[in-house]
Amino acid sequence: MEKILITGLNGFVAKHFLDYLEDNHIRAQVLGIDIQPACMYNGFKYIDFHYACIDLLQQKEIEKILFQFQPEYVLHLASYSSVAFSWKNPILSFQNNVNIFLNLVEVVREYSLKTRILSIGSSEEYGNVNEADIPLKETAGLNPLSPYAVARVSQEMLSSLYAKSYNQDIVMTRSFNHIGPGQSDVFVVSSFVRRILEAKMSGMKELQLPVGNIDIIRDFLDVRDVVSAYYKLLHKGKKGEIYNVCSGCAVRLSEIIMFISEALDIRVIPSVDDALVRPNDNMLIVGDNSKLCNDTDWHPHYCLKNSISDIIEYWKIKLN
Template identity: 25%
Template sequence: MDRELACLRVTAVVIGRKSQGDPRVSQRKPKVLVTGADGFIGSHLVEALVRDGYDVRAFVCYNSLGSWGWLDNPASDVVNAFEVVSGDIRDPHGVANAMKGCDIVLHLAALIAIPFSYHSPDSYVATNVTGTLNVLQAARQLGTSRVVCTSTSETYGTAQFVPITEEHPVNAQSPYAATKVAADQLALSFYHSFETPVAVLRPFNTYGPRQSARAVIPTIIGQIAAGKREIMLGALSPTRDFTFVRDTARGFIQAMNCDAALGRATNIGSGFEISIADTVDLIAEAMGVDVQVSQDPERIRPSGSEVERLFAGTAVAEKIFNWSPEFGGRDGFVRGLRETAEWFQDPANLKAYKTDRYNI
């Protein structure tokens, strides 16, 4: 099948199934559920979907404060333009109810902090593995037209060759990574066993405004924005392929509309590899300051658990759903860092972070 036709077919099928007898309905876009919509990537994805004209339901983690996470204060152009449902990804009944009436599910809900997975691995199994199973079971029962599950570059472990293609062996080096490998395999098993229309998207090190302080870029920027000139970090030699959050959000939207993405894991990344030490230098330059780095032993991963090198091969995404990074290469990374730093330097945003402590 022609690539472009393959990538458009899911929209035509979904719309056609709902549009019998009313030509006006045939023009509508599918209804999309985003799990983990209250988080960093999820909130950006909700905004991108709304701007693209999708009917969006945001599944957020229930809490007694009634908070929707980052969706409490979305971009001004999407306020009141999406539905919010609170629940718990670990609860199969709540997940199934949230998915009713939705054509597509973009499943992002997960525990992601690697250090906390050393502390509480059981919670990662319950959230990342059982939570994904709940989505898959509901999709099978409801006849959901498309599910995209979120993977991570951490599933590959330290690169055995670069760029890391989808053929690279998986090698989980942390309990977090192990649960994501398990979730990926569950998703693909439902495709093979039950023909559940599942795709797995594997972003490399997403960064940008709203990212949690457990990640290295907000850790660096947050400390500088708070006035510190001696930055506390962990390992400085590992390299990463950092992907700007709007590129990641666009990857989800393009993957969900592509039949050729079904039954496989597909990488997205920036095509640029940089060490943590050099990332500090670029951030300091972007923020117009000089900094020194001190290594904090508490922030060092166990030696066998540190992923030393990640560098994405994205040829498959480029081929099957025409994705490429708008913030690619060194220049794109610098642009993304400047936008991220500008967001964190806004006092209204910075006050949400505890920059004086190590966040696991």
């Protein structure tokens, strides 16, 4: 059984990663860690699962758990991944992205652990780009435009440094926008679905929906495709390399609203609320996933409308 340590176990992506292991009958010994005192997951058939409450800002706690478990793989998901949160709490955002990663790699280095780390980054690292550069390849320049994006660039630079200077086995991602069932309504698509569905369930035929800038274009990838990419990168990604994890498809936020409106048969009239407009937002982010596909034989399986349909079903259950 392979031994996998997952940080940020109680987050959106980790749950789907565990589902991926189970659904594909992958026998693994998994240790999930998170700052939350309790874990909601149990009853696995193929996974030998354990959980530990760990504060990754406390290096001594990390030393103990890594030395005891000796993981073959670390899927480092722990982060404060909201751009909006990072504008309001830049110090916390930086500490809970860069500092926790540095603590982790330092322990792996100090104890010479034979561990592969998948360091999760973000498409936000690219910043505003020229349309001529779309779709973005991993060789594109970085221009972070939020505290969160700066933190992710810093984490990536540390990853590259430790891979080159200490020969640590680290693979890096620049992961584009995730969507899927179970995502918090802090994030834009899940928020749209929840608010529009609530209006529909209350009997409304038309909704005035407060929004930020819905002209921005994003590359959305279903979280179930994201976790399959992460598993393949843990096993087939090249040490020290960076991979875009993305769909390669461009969609405006206004189109997302239209898809939800059609699915729920309710008229939605977007209304810009200045309070929801970020100080500095990337207008266009679409990635090239050819490197990921070529190196790992990964391909996405979920289309955008499938994802939105499943998010709607999730919120129907959640709101009842």
